[in-house]
Amino acid sequence: MFIALAVLPLLLGLGYAMAYSLGLVGLLSEGFTLAHWEEVLGSAFFWRTMAFSAWVSVVTTVLAVGVALGFVAAWPRVFLRGSLSLFIYFPLAIPAIVMAFIVFQMLSAGGLVSRLAYQLGLISGLEQFPGLVNDYWGIGIIAAHFLMAAPFFIIFFANLYENEQVEEFVQLARTLGAGARQAALRVAAPLLLRRAFPTIVLYGLFVMGAYEAPLLLGRQSNQMVSVLAIQKLQRFNLGDIPQAYVACIAYSAIVLSLAVWLLGRNGEERLKYQGSGGRGKKV
Amino acid sequence: MAKRLLKYAFIALLLVPFGFLLMLSLGRGWAYPEVFPRQWTLENWHFVWGAQAGLGRSTLLSLAISLGIAAPVTLAGFWVSKHIAYSRRRRFWLVLAYLPYVLAPAVLAACLQAFFFRAELSGKVWGVVLAQLFITFPYGVIFFSGFWNEQMRAMEQLAATLGGRPRQAYARVLIPVGRGALMTCFFQIFLISWFEYGLTMLIGVGKVQTLTLKVFQYVGEANIFFAALTGCLLVLPPLVLLWLNKRYVFARAGAR
Numbered sequence: 001m002f003i004a005l006a007v008l009p010l011l012l013g014l015g016y017a018m019a020y021s022l023g024l025v026g027l028l029s030e031g032f033t034l035a036h037w038e039e040v041l042g043s044a045f046f047w048r049t050m051a052f053s054a055w056v057s058v059v060t061t062v063l064a065v066g067v068a069l070g071f072v073a074a075w076p077r078v079f080l081r082g083s084l085s086l087f088i089y090f091p092l093a094i095p096a097i098v099m100a101f102i103v104f105q106m107l108s109a110g111g112l113v114s115r116l117a118y119q120l121g122l123i124s125g126l127e128q129f130p131g132l133v134n135d136y137w138g139i140g141i142i143a144a145h146f147l148m149a150a151p152f153f154i155i156f157f158a159n160l161y162e163n164e165q166v167e168e169f170v171q172l173a174r175t176l177g178a179g180a181r182q183a184a185l186r187v188a189a190p191l192l193l194r195r196a197f198p199t200i201v202l203y204g205l206f207v208m209g210a211y212e213a214p215l216l217l218g219r220q221s222n223q224m225v226s227v228l229a230i231q232k233l234q235r236f237n238l239g240d241i242p243q244a245y246v247a248c249i250a251y252s253a254i255v256l257s258l259a260v261w262l263l264g265r266n267g268e269e270r271l272k273y274q275g276s277g278g279r280g281k282k283v
Numbered sequence: 284m285a286k287r288l289l290k291y292a293f294i295a296l297l298l299v300p301f302g303f304l305l306m307l308s309l310g311r312g313w314a315y316p317e318v319f320p321r322q323w324t325l326e327n328w329h330f331v332w333g334a335q336a337g338l339g340r341s342t343l344l345s346l347a348i349s350l351g352i353a354a355p356v357t358l359a360g361f362w363v364s365k366h367i368a369y370s371r372r373r374r375f376w377l378v379l380a381y382l383p384y385v386l387a388p389a390v391l392a393a394c395l396q397a398f399f400f401r402a403e404l405s406g407k408v409w410g411v412v413l414a415q416l417f418i419t420f421p422y423g424v425i426f427f428s429g430f431w432n433e434q435m436r437a438m439e440q441l442a443a444t445l446g447g448r449p450r451q452a453y454a455r456v457l458i459p460v461g462r463g464a465l466m467t468c469f470f471q472i473f474l475i476s477w478f479e480y481g482l483t484m485l486i487g488v489g490k491v492q493t494l495t496l497k498v499f500q501y502v503g504e505a506n507i508f509f510a511a512l513t514g515c516l517l518v519l520p521p522l523v524l525l526w527l528n529k530r531y532v533f534a535r536a537g538a539r
Contacts, residue, residue, distance in 0.1 A: 002363050005420040007379055010386075013394030020397075078290065086529055087294045093521035094300060095478035097495050098514040101502055102300045105307065105511075110315050112303065118316040126315055147300070202385065209387025211481040212495075216502065226389045230485065233393050248394055252386045259385050 014252065017245040028238050036242040046228075046247065050254065053224045056138045057208035060145040065200055067146075068153030069192060072161055073184035079158035091151040096144070100216040103144040107132040133217050140217035141224070145207050156199060157192050166191050201262045205255055225251045301518065307511030327512045337492065338509075342516055345477060345493040348408065352415050353473035357465055360423020360472075361458075367424060368431035377428055380421035388418045389481030399486050406490040414486040415479060419472045426468045430461060470524045477520065 019025045023033040040046050071079070078084050094102070106112045114129040123129055133140030161167065166188050173183040193200075214224035223231070225247060232244035307313070308327055310320025331338045367376045383391050392414060396405070404410030438460065442452040458465070480495040489496065494517050501510035 001359060002367065002376065002380075002420075002424065005416055006383070006424065009395060009417040010379070010382055010391070012398060013391055016397055017394040082290075084290060084294060086525075087297050089525050089529075090297050090301065090522070093518050093525055094514075095480070095495060095517050097478075097480045097498050098304070098517050099300070101498060101510055101514060102303060104502075105507060106303070112318070115316045115318050119318060151297070202381070205385050206387075209385075209390060211387070211389035216499075226387050226481065229393055230389060230481070233396070233485075244393065248390050251390060255385055255387075256382075259381075 014249065017248050021242050021245040021249055023242065026238075026241065028242075036246050040243050040246040041250065046250075049223050049225050049228045049247075050251070052138065052222050053208045053251075056141050056145070056210075056214070056224060057204045059138075060142050060149055060207050061200060061204040063142070063146050064149035064153050064203075065193075065196075067150050068157050069189050071154055072157040072192065073188045076158060076161045076167065076188075079154055080162055088151050088154055091147060092155075094148070096148065096210065096212040097216070099144045099148055100140075100213040103140055103147070103213075104133050104216055107140055107143060108134075134219045136219070136222055138214075138218065138222065138224075141210075141213050144213040144217060145210065149203060149207070152203070153196075153200075156196060160192055160195055161188070164191065164195055198263050201259065205259060208255065209251070304511045304514045304518070307508055308515045310508055310511075313507070327508050330509070331512070331516065338494075338497065338513060338516065341492050341494050341497050341513075344408070344491070345495075346520070348412055348415070348493065349473045349476040352412060352419055352476045353469050356416065356419045356423045356472050357469045359420060360468060361427050361430075361461065361465060363420075364424045364427035365431050368428050369436070373428075377425065380424045380428075383418045383421055388479070389485065391417065392482040392485040396485055405486060406488040408487075408491055411483050411487045411491045411493075414482050415476050418479075418482065419475050422475060423468060423472060426471065427461075427464065430464050435460070467528065470528055473524065474521055477517070 016025065020029075021036050023029050023031060023036065079088050091099075104111070108114070109126045109129045109131065111133075113132075114123065114126055117123045117129065118125070132143070169187050169191060170183045173187045174180070178186065208224075209226050210224065211226040211230070214227045218224060218227060229244045229247040229251070232240040232247065306320065309323050309325065311324055311326070312321035313319075314321065331342070333339075367373055367380075370376065395414065395417070399405040399410050399414065402410075404413060435457065438456050439452050442456045443449075447455065478495065479493075480499070483491060483493055484496055484499075487493075487496070492500075494513055497513045498510050498517065501507075501513060
């Protein structure tokens with residue numbers, strides 16, 4: 001059952017994409033060729049797309065992890081008990097497509113933030129509002145993913161803080177003369193980061209392949225890789241399809257290499273803590 | 284006092300997206316530079332039950348797909364993960380289970396689209412269900428991989444020593460012990476399916492109109508009020524599940 005539902009679809013999908021990209025199958029196939037690979041890998045646009053995907057992923061992950069770590073190191077118990085322990089889960093109930101819609105309606109030139117700025121006399125018209133969505137730097141995409149990622153990491157770190165008995169290490173550091181800030185920065189934060197590293201990497205890779213938010217909040221000249229591949233696949237030009245598959249395979253190869261490089265052999269051992277049987281049960 | 288105020292401010296911040304969605308779903312005419320809609324009405328919500336917008340149908344379809352996937356995948360994940368967890372190649376199988384997420388579900392769907400066309404499953408509900416199984420089932424396996432530890436193995440062996448058959452061990456020992464984890468897994472798989480857009484759009488070719496597709500359709504039509512209304516319909520079940528999870532599953536786990 002595992003092979004049929006998890007392994008076979010992957011092998012079939014990647015195998016078909018590879019065969020199509022090499023001209024071995026498909027409506028316009030004329031036999032083995034590397035032309036599509038040369039075209040895609042030789043185009044600056046593809047590498048710009050990869051770089052933009054990596055940029056969005058890294059900025060989102062660093063911001064979300066930094067903010068979450070700051071909150072949890074400063075107020076570890078607040079997110080485990082009381083009303084915040086419930087409300088912090090609320091943003092996780094918002095699907096990516098809805099979050100993208102909310103961010104668009106808030107940060108676009110005609111959005112809520114622009115209207116508030118107008119009412120406060122900060123701008124005199126919507127044309128003065130800076131472009132925060134469909135922009136060059138992907139601010140809108142990063143904002144949407146940050147709003148989903150930060151609560152996730154707050155919950156994750158708060159549970160790790162409790163389950164890994166970080167409090168005891170912090171108390172020990174305080175007893176040995178460390179200040180509250182020193183204990184948070186030098187003891188709690190490194191411990192949490194070390195334990196959460198595989199999850200942070202996987203989340204970063206997940207953001208890199210995101211589709212919904214970039215579709216709504218991105219721009220044509222600066223696309224993320226999922227959007228590029230699927231747009232090429234859905235165009236009426238049949239010549240674009242092998243290129244879409246090249247993009248899929250190349251992206252998969254890059255992401256897999258990154259995962260292997262960053263997670264290495266110890267990744268799975270540490271990932272156990274996310275599982276239901278690990279002590280991080282509530283995550 | 285200041286800490287409490289900060290806490291309430293943080294909660295208010297977390298509730299802003301929900302208030303904003305609700306405001307737009309109840310609004311009509313939101314001309315610049317007004318902060319609030321010109322007119323407040325429940326009329327948009329009446330469309331949920333009207334046949335014209337098809338929102339009621341999309342809600343039921345999304346519910347049917349997500350519930351139809353969550354229940355069997357939870358049970359299958361529970362059963363299969365046990366065999367994987369106790370196998371010698373555990374690490375290898377688990378790495379394979381992570382791949383659909385690492386490679387992005389939308390990219391996986393793009394690679395598989397041709398097979399669904401050939402099998403005439405493209406644009407069909409069953410096709411979308413099958414495609415969603417490819418990402419939810421590995422998640423179920425990953426979820427339970429940590430559940431099967433030495434303690435579980437010892438409990439199962441004890442049941443066998445006392446004369447219980449494997450089926451009895453599941454029914455009387457493993458499933459009752461894992462009830463909390465089973466519930467949580469069910470909720471999470473429901474949410475993965477409920478939130479799914481890219482894969483559903485590609486395999487369903489826009490014909491399987493789940494709620495996530497409706498949001499995008501209304502955004503494309505520049506109908507922000509219906510998009511917000513559909514957004515409200517999408518966030519409501521996860522909030523209910525969240526409350527149930529907190530109220531019953533975590534509370535019970537805490538009591539133990």
